[in-house]
Amino acid sequence: MQRVCFLLRVKRDRLDEYRERHRHVWPEMQDALRETGWRNYSLFLTDDGLLVGYLETEDFEAARAGMAERDANRRWQAEMAEFFEDLDSGSADTDMRSLDEVFHLD
Structure with a gap:
């Protein structure tokens, strides 16, 4: 089993709407995630958009x-x-930036 962590940046002026949209993720989107092997999937959002x-x-x-x-x-x-905006330059970019796992306590 792979554990995957990634970063994106949400535009600050869109944070409330982003949160609201994720309160109502379409059932067919949730089904697609499950059917393609996404498990234990969570998103965490800071007040500055990370x-x-x-x-x-x-x-x-x-x-x-x-x-x-x-x-x-x-x-x-x-x-x-x-x-979304790019993590470094501020331009639009929706590619996930994957992080390397350096420690895991099982």
Whole structure:
């Protein structure tokens, strides 16, 4: 099982709307995540827009590829793309920046 942690940055002026949208994630989006192997998936958001995601999966690349094929994901990503900015430059960028795991207590 892979444990995956990633970072994104949500635009500060969109934080409230981002939170609200995630209170109502479409059932078909949730189904797609489950069906493509996303388990124990959580998102954490700071007040300055730093978004930390965590999930467990057998194969992260396969899970991402599976989601790329889902219509629900394409629609969700199209709607959510405007919420993100690049972590460094401030330009729009929705690519996940994966973090290396350096410690795990089981």
